[in-house]
Amino acid sequence: MPRMKLKLDDVTMDRVRMVAGAGGYSSPEEFVMHVLQRELDSLAPQDAESEEEIRRKMEGLGYME
Amino acid sequence: MNRRDFLRMAAVTPAALLALNTGCASRTRPVRRVIVLGIDGMDHFLLRSFMNEGVMPNTYRLVSRGGLSRMRTSNPPQSPVAWSSFITGSGPEVHGIFDFVHRDPETRVPYLSTSRVVEPEKVLSIGDLRLPLTGAKVELLRKGVPFWKKLTDQGVPVSMIKLPVDFPPDPCGARVLSGLGTPDLRGSQGSFTLFTDDARSITDDTSGGVVVPVRDYGDGRYNCTIRGPRNTMRAESPYMEIPAEVWVDRVADAARIDIQGSSTMLSAGEWSRWVELRFEAIPHLSSVSGIVRFYVKEISPRLKLYMTPINIDPMDPALPICSPSGLSSDLAREVGRYFTQGFPEDTKALSRGILDDEEYLQQAWIVLQERLALFEHELGRFREGLLFFYFSSLDLNIHMFYRSIDPASPLHDSTDPRFKGSVRELYATIDGVIGRAMEAMDGNTELLVMSDHGFAPFNRSFNLNTWLAEEGYASVSSPQSRGRDMFEALDWSGTAAYGLGLNSLYLNLSGREQGGAVPPDQAPALLERLKADLESVTDPASGRRVIANAYITSEVFPGPLPPYAPDMIVGYDRGFRASWETTLGSFPDEVVTDNLDPWSGTHCIDPSVVPCVLLSSRKPVIDDPDIRDMGRSIAGLFDLRETPEAGIDMFAEGEA
Amino acid sequence: MRHISFLLNGFFDMILYPFGWLPPIWGLLFISVASGLGMIFVFRAVSDQEGIARLRRRMGGEILGILLHVSSPITVLRFAGRLIRSNTSYLVLLLKPLLVMAVPFMILWGQLDARFSSSGAQEGFQVTVTVQYAEEVPPADSIEITAEGVLVVPPLMVVDTLEQASFRLEERNGPPACITVDGVRAGFAGTDTRSGSIVLRGFDADPSPLVLLTPMVHVVEGSGEGPVSGWYSLPGKDFGIFGMHWSWEAVFLVFSMVAALAGARIMKIRV
Numbered sequence: 005m006p007r008m009k010l011k012l013d014d015v016t017m018d019r020v021r022m023v024a025g026a027g028g029y030s031s032p033e034e035f036v037m038h039v040l041q042r043e044l045d046s047l048a049p050q051d052a053e054s055e056e057e058i059r060r061k062m063e064g065l066g067y068m069e
Numbered sequence: 070m071n072r073r074d075f076l077r078m079a080a081v082t083p084a085a086l087l088a089l090n091t092g093c094a095s096r097t098r099p100v101r102r103v104i105v106l107g108i109d110g111m112d113h114f115l116l117r118s119f120m121n122e123g124v125m126p127n128t129y130r131l132v133s134r135g136g137l138s139r140m141r142t143s144n145p146p147q148s149p150v151a152w153s154s155f156i157t158g159s160g161p162e163v164h165g166i167f168d169f170v171h172r173d174p175e176t177r178v179p180y181l182s183t184s185r186v187v188e189p190e191k192v193l194s195i196g197d198l199r200l201p202l203t204g205a206k207v208e209l210l211r212k213g214v215p216f217w218k219k220l221t222d223q224g225v226p227v228s229m230i231k232l233p234v235d236f237p238p239d240p241c242g243a244r245v246l247s248g249l250g251t252p253d254l255r256g257s258q259g260s261f262t263l264f265t266d267d268a269r270s271i272t273d274d275t276s277g278g279v280v281v282p283v284r285d286y287g288d289g290r291y292n293c294t295i296r297g298p299r300n301t302m303r304a305e306s307p308y309m310e311i312p313a314e315v316w317v318d319r320v321a322d323a324a325r326i327d328i329q330g331s332s333t334m335l336s337a338g339e340w341s342r343w344v345e346l347r348f349e350a351i352p353h354l355s356s357v358s359g360i361v362r363f364y365v366k367e368i369s370p371r372l373k374l375y376m377t378p379i380n381i382d383p384m385d386p387a388l389p390i391c392s393p394s395g396l397s398s399d400l401a402r403e404v405g406r407y408f409t410q411g412f413p414e415d416t417k418a419l420s421r422g423i424l425d426d427e428e429y430l431q432q433a434w435i436v437l438q439e440r441l442a443l444f445e446h447e448l449g450r451f452r453e454g455l456l457f458f459y460f461s462s463l464d465l466n467i468h469m470f471y472r473s474i475d476p477a478s479p480l481h482d483s484t485d486p487r488f489k490g491s492v493r494e495l496y497a498t499i500d501g502v503i504g505r506a507m508e509a510m511d512g513n514t515e516l517l518v519m520s521d522h523g524f525a526p527f528n529r530s531f532n533l534n535t536w537l538a539e540e541g542y543a544s545v546s547s548p549q550s551r552g553r554d555m556f557e558a559l560d561w562s563g564t565a566a567y568g569l570g571l572n573s574l575y576l577n578l579s580g581r582e583q584g585g586a587v588p589p590d591q592a593p594a595l596l597e598r599l600k601a602d603l604e605s606v607t608d609p610a611s612g613r614r615v616i617a618n619a620y621i622t623s624e625v626f627p628g629p630l631p632p633y634a635p636d637m638i639v640g641y642d643r644g645f646r647a648s649w650e651t652t653l654g655s656f657p658d659e660v661v662t663d664n665l666d667p668w669s670g671t672h673c674i675d676p677s678v679v680p681c682v683l684l685s686s687r688k689p690v691i692d693d694p695d696i697r698d699m700g701r702s703i704a705g706l707f708d709l710r711e712t713p714e715a716g717i718d719m720f721a722e723g724e725a
Numbered sequence: 726m727r728h729i730s731f732l733l734n735g736f737f738d739m740i741l742y743p744f745g746w747l748p749p750i751w752g753l754l755f756i757s758v759a760s761g762l763g764m765i766f767v768f769r770a771v772s773d774q775e776g777i778a779r780l781r782r783r784m785g786g787e788i789l790g791i792l793l794h795v796s797s798p799i800t801v802l803r804f805a806g807r808l809i810r811s812n813t814s815y816l817v818l819l820l821k822p823l824l825v826m827a828v829p830f831m832i833l834w835g836q837l838d839a840r841f842s843s844s845g846a847q848e849g850f851q852v853t854v855t856v857q858y859a860e861e862v863p864p865a866d867s868i869e870i871t872a873e874g875v876l877v878v879p880p881l882m883v884v885d886t887l888e889q890a891s892f893r894l895e896e897r898n899g900p901p902a903c904i905t906v907d908g909v910r911a912g913f914a915g916t917d918t919r920s921g922s923i924v925l926r927g928f929d930a931d932p933s934p935l936v937l938l939t940p941m942v943h944v945v946e947g948s949g950e951g952p953v954s955g956w957y958s959l960p961g962k963d964f965g966i967f968g969m970h971w972s973w974e975a976v977f978l979v980f981s982m983v984a985a986l987a988g989a990r991i992m993k994i995r996v
Contacts (some may be wrong), residue, residue, distance in 0.1 A: 058178065059276075059554075060255070060260070061181055061252075061256060062257070063259070063276065063278070063417075064253070064260055064277050064278070064412060065181075066277075066416035066468060066668060067673065068649065068653060069276055069554075069649035069650065288886040290886065316884045318882035321880040321881060321883070324882075325855070331958045332853040332891065333853055334882065334891050342851070384963070384970065395965065398965065
């Protein structure tokens with residue numbers, strides 16, 4: 005797995021530790037991973053279909069344009 | 070067998086009538102066989118008028134011995150919703166189908182409501198190759214338990230042939246062949262191809278199919294490429310393609326289509342039989358089969374060669390279209406190959422002008438002939454239990470030819486008078502089907518003929534999203550994008566509601582929609598205001614009310630609803646429907662416009678306007694049956710310890 | 726050659742005659758099993774059974790030697806070398822029976838392909854026929870086509886570039902059918918309704934020397950001004966076994982192999 009260093013200020017790091025502990029995450033890293041993945045999924049969905057793909061599936065449905 | 074022969078065969082014999090009488094006499098006696106004919110789109114008003122005109126003698130006899138009921142349809146009265154209600158005995162709150170199209174609440178991206186493909190979770194990549202380690206699967210999105218499970222659990226054989234909203238099949242012990250909702254091989258609902266060198270036919274429009282430019286370099290040969298499904302076993306999933314050579318002889322006005330070692334010769338104006346196509350994903354190791362029919366529209370001066378959508382080959386189905394898995398091929402061996410796609414009549418080709426009225430009807434008649442052959446086969450082997458058989462022809466053809474019987478249609482006068490009798494002919498053919506079913510009856514058989522909705526004209530289009538923008542419910546930030554789909558023109562931060570699909574309206578709800586602008590606590594009041602405003606919309610051209618009822622979903626369906634459920638169901642009044650542009654989220658300039666598409670009939674309106682019908686050899690004891698009562702009522706005809714709980718048994722005295 | 730071809734066709738017709746009124750899969754299964762057993766008997770007759778037994782024993786010993794001396798690479802290499810030599814000797818021993826069986830096998834393959842790979846014409850279906858001329862195709866209106874037992878469906882189209890003409894025939898469920906194109910008379914597919922009969926898929930006036938291997942091609946007398954060859958575009962065929970679609974090749978290979986292995990085990994034939 006590739007590694008990436010992330011510099012956090014003390015206050016943020018404390019908050020990460022606190023929330024990760026309270027949220028039942030096994031480690032602050034796991035919490036950060038989760039937050040990153042959630043944000044990535046919403047900003048750049050991995051499985052998002054292209055407009056062409058959406059249109060293709062609807063193609064031939066006489067009810068719609 | 071041609072139509073005339075079929076009608077002749079269908080003439081009711083005295084023996085069949087006697088059998089019918091016997092069936093009627095034993096009102097409470099359980100039966101051994103029940104035949105249910107599902108006639109999509111059979112309309113109460115049209116049926117009665119054709120019966121009165123003497124076009125439907127078999128139906129008349131059935132009704133005079135049993136009954137004809139107006140039956141309540143689903144809300145909205147769309148086929149996937151209504152047939153799901155038939156199958157599960159419940160409404161959308163249980164089966165989860167609210168419209169042809171749902172949307173992902175978070176992203177607002179629309180998707181077909183009935184099924185979806187789940188990609189394989191693990192894929193092994195070797196260079197360009199992608200080998201799935203876990204299988205991709207197709208998932209039926211309809212929820213709920215089919216009513217016939219109670220029958221099969223108690224040993225009653227059940228066959229559901231061309232069953233709508235059951236792709237992939239959820240058999241529950243029955244023989245099932247999927248109908249409406251089954252895609253073509255490319256995963257669409259039907260995508261035709263026109264190969265042509267006629268520049269006037271070549272457009273960028275891709276709705277319903279593609280026009281592929283080809284060229285004759287003087288030797289009478291056209292090199293055509295047939296584009297199949299995507300090859301998911303290769304990086305980037307390129308389309309799998311098959312080369313075809315089309316040779317033309319302009320003197321003989323004939324063409325020869327050479328594909329994969331086989332030749333098919335056709336004269337201009339002829340349809341081919343099914344031609345097999347084999348798309349190779351990995352040469353010699355993995356391939357998928359499809360079937361197409363060709364139609365040579367024109368050879369001289371320009372080639373116009375139409376190809377049907379690539380249907381899943383029933384002899385070797387690439388996707389699960391039946392249960393048990395050998396059913397589709399067994400049927401194909403018996404009656405020949407047949408259209409497997411859920412919407413087999415190519416309405417889009419007619420709407421696009423690729424096929425004209427006559428050519429479309431030829432294709433629709435091929436579909437119906439195949440269906441009649443399947444029906445004959447099923448009827449011939451039916452000994453015991455339940456046989457459900459579905460016909461799509463009335464629905465799709467009346468969608469296209471309502472203009473021929475409705476003088477108010479904007480296209481009525483331009484429709485060739487030759488086709489004005491086509492609706493009557495279709496009803497007469499269905500009458501023949503009913504006659505054949507009556508012939509097959511004995512003293513232990515009941516016959517039910519049902520539809521899922523009726524029909525109404527679609528003369529005026531209502532641009533729901535444009536109306537929402539004009540009334541301040543939606544904010545258009547980029548007027549130049551008004552004509553583009555998927556709400557490209559919208560500023561979501563200023564939008565309270567949006568329309569998508571045929572009857573669905575959604576709030577842009579904060580916490581549910583991404584960037585939603587309506588706080589949940591304001592939703593109930595907003596919905597009430599929208600309802601009042603929508604129900605008061607009138608057509609500026611006639612002053613007529615456009616929307617009969619706007620239903621707040623949470624009020625009409627009890628219990629918690631899934632997040633993809635619409636917030637409001639728009640029940641259009643007779644003559645109106647959601648515009649073509651509304652269905653996928655664009656914003657034309659005018660709110661109400663003429664519908665100039667040959668698709669001139671509709672049922673995607675208020676359910677009270679388009680009730681369905683039930684014809685039965687046994688008279689129902691309740692006056693207002695509901696499509697959700699069908700499963701329980703069918704089960705009640707057998708001698709069973711347990712029947713489905715949902716619905717009312719319309720034939721049982723105690724339940725009236 | 727034509728006489729041999731005639732005799733071979735008659736021989737296979739006779740074998741498959743009892744299955745003519747059953748679904749074609751029965752004839753194919755019978756001939757697959759019979760071929761498997763036949764091949765194993767031929768193998769026993771022409772192979773050096775003693776030699777095979779000796780070699781198999783030796784190879785068993787060499788494998789055991791490798792397993793026992795895993796810790797000694799030199800010994801392992803020595804045994805491996807011997808094993809390769811034994812394998813080569815084994816292949817040489819197999820060569821003779823394989824050579825003996827090669828020609829009958831190819832003839833059998835051609836016969837089965839001619840009889841089980843195509844459905845033949847079906848009543849009401851149109852079959853596209855393409856005929857090939859040696860030189861320029863004559864004008865369409867001067868090409869004479871007549872048919873017996875099938876119906877010629879107009880029009881006739883000409884593909885000048887390929888020196889071909891095409892037309893269609895419609896099965897009428899008549900007697901064994903023939904077509905005559907510009908004086909060239911050829912049998913037409915699929916009118917013999919007995920399963921396992923030859924489905925002609927074309928004709929050739931100048932057949933290759935391997936005509937015995939292609940009984941689905943009707944050999945016609947000199948073409949004169951007529952076409953030199955032709956082919957009929959017929960639908961393919963498969964067989965439903967265990968809920969799957971099997972090509973005739975798959976049925977033949979699997980069932981003949983199973984029969985051969987079973988025969989070898991029962992008769993204690995060493996392979």
